[in-house]
Amino acid sequence: MTIAVLIVAAGRGTRAGGALPKQWRTVAGQPVARWTVQAFQAVGAVTMVIHPDDRDIATATLAGLDVRLVDGGADRAGSVRNGLEAMAEDAPELVLIHDCARPCADHPLIQGVIDALASHDGAAAALAVTDALWTGDGGAVTGTRDRTGLYRAQTPQGFRYDKILAAHRAHPGGAADDVQVARDAGLTIAITPGSERNLKITGPEDFARAAKLLESRMDIRLGNGFDVHAFEAGDHVWLCGVKVPHTHALKGHSDADVGMHAVTDAIYGALAEGDIGRHFPPSDPQWKGCESHVFLRHAVELATSKGYVINNVDCTLICERPKVGPHAAAMMARMGEIMGLRPDQVSVKATTSERLGFTGREEGIAAIATATLVKA
Ligand SMILES: Nc1ccn([C@@H]2O[C@H](COP(=O)(O)OP(=O)(O)OP(=O)(O)O)[C@@H](O)[C@H]2O)c(=O)n1
Numbered sequence: 139m140t141i142a143v144l145i146v147a148a149g150r151g152t153r154a155g156g157a158l159p160k161q162w163r164t165v166a167g168q169p170v171a172r173w174t175v176q177a178f179q180a181v182g183a184v185t186m187v188i189h190p191d192d193r194d195i196a197t198a199t200l201a202g203l204d205v206r207l208v209d210g211g212a213d214r215a216g217s218v219r220n221g222l223e224a225m226a227e228d229a230p231e232l233v234l235i236h237d238c239a240r241p242c243a244d245h246p247l248i249q250g251v252i253d254a255l256a257s258h259d260g261a262a263a264a265l266a267v268t269d270a271l272w273t274g275d276g277g278a279v280t281g282t283r284d285r286t287g288l289y290r291a292q293t294p295q296g297f298r299y300d301k302i303l304a305a306h307r308a309h310p311g312g313a314a315d316d317v318q319v320a321r322d323a324g325l326t327i328a329i330t331p332g333s334e335r336n337l338k339i340t341g342p343e344d345f346a347r348a349a350k351l352l353e354s355r356m357d358i359r360l361g362n363g364f365d366v367h368a369f370e371a372g373d374h375v376w377l378c379g380v381k382v383p384h385t386h387a388l389k390g391h392s393d394a395d396v397g398m399h400a401v402t403d404a405i406y407g408a409l410a411e412g413d414i415g416r417h418f419p420p421s422d423p424q425w426k427g428c429e430s431h432v433f434l435r436h437a438v439e440l441a442t443s444k445g446y447v448i449n450n451v452d453c454t455l456i457c458e459r460p461k462v463g464p465h466a467a468a469m470m471a472r473m474g475e476i477m478g479l480r481p482d483q484v485s486v487k488a489t490t491s492e493r494l495g496f497t498g499r500e501e502g503i504a505a506i507a508t509a510t511l512v513k514a
């Protein structure tokens with residue numbers, strides 16, 4: 139089943155107030171929109187509908203994340219329709235539609251919707267109403283309502299893509315959400331477990347609530363990696379994805395990129411997933427001469443598939459020569475590109491070992507690295 143994700147972020151957030159629409163404001167250390175995308179990036183390709191005026195801020199906010207941006211519409215339904223139309227050329231089988239303003243969506247909530255789509259045309263998260271319901275006027279209670287069978291609708295709301303696209307195309311407008319659009323087209327929608335944590339940031343007070351939820355659930359993992367490669371005859375070395383001219387080459391089964399290997403092992407370590415040798419055995423001839431970005435990308439994909447995002451990596455190269463400083467910016471840029479991280483999330487630096495030991499005698503290069511991963 140191909141699943142795509144449509145995140146609606148074209149609203150103005152007028153009720154939330156503030157200088158910026160709520161989806162671009164920072165909560166628990168990063169913009170709301172980044173939290174929301176990270177919660178879904180393991181599910182499938184992400185399309186986000188944005189207000190046309192927000193293209194620059196959206197691009198900057200989402201740097202390093204794989205998100206396609208599409209212009210939204212005048213209301214939520216119009217935005218969803220634009221997003222669905224934009225997916226038509228490479229149509230998925232299923233689509234999950236989610237409010238960008240709900241950054242605390244978690245894995246069980248999302249999986250519940252996906253599982254229900256195995257047997258329904260649509261499925262959406264909701265919570266049964268548990269409080270008594272009143273009507274009121276002028277600050278006084280005027281009556282009570284039966285809460286039996288009432289639910290508070292949330293997102294994600296998931297559908298067979300072709301059916302929800304057809305339903306939106308046929309809809310006259312004015313729907314509260316995509317479940318209403320789908321039901322008006324005759325689709326049956328399963329209710330899946332919603333979560334009190336899955337709040338929609340609506341008013342100014344919701345930012346503090348969302349921050350508390352995001353901070354309290356943080357599952358932070360730290361991994362370390364260490365690698366050594368010896369010199370052999372040659373005229374360049376590969377370090378953190380950059381070809382550096384040198385009087386020797388590094389010897390190895392792959393391209394011997396000692397820095398990239400250390401970072402890759404740090405990510406595997408944070409996931410308790412062994413090391414490069416476990417995933418790419420040196421005894422297997424298919425990895426001979428392999429470019430090390432293959433290993434690093436695998437580690438990043440493994441992290442993503444387990445619901446983690448990489449928060450930062452830090453790598454120290456230990457050698458007398460070549461001098462790393464002139465190449466450090468290019469190394470950080472290349473590593474960031476491979477991992478989908480912003481430049482300020484990647485650090486590459488170097489030290490000598492004061493001419494002591496094997497690195498001091500210029501017999502090879504060593505690298506140590508750390509990586510922090512956060513559960514999205
Ligand atoms: N024309 C619109 C209106 C809303 N949304 C999105 O729909 C979600 C839920 O809407 P809501 O919370 O009402 O957001 P806003 O419309 O931004 O808020 P407000 O009504 O306070 O302006 C939000 O992620 C919002 O960005 C959208 O994509 N396009």
Ligand SMILES: C[C@](O)(CO)[C@H](O)COP(=O)(O)O
Binds near residue numbers: 214290291292293316
């Ligand atoms: C779709 C929705 O999140 C369901 O609760 C909600 O209807 C969207 O927000 P709005 O405030 O109604 O625009």
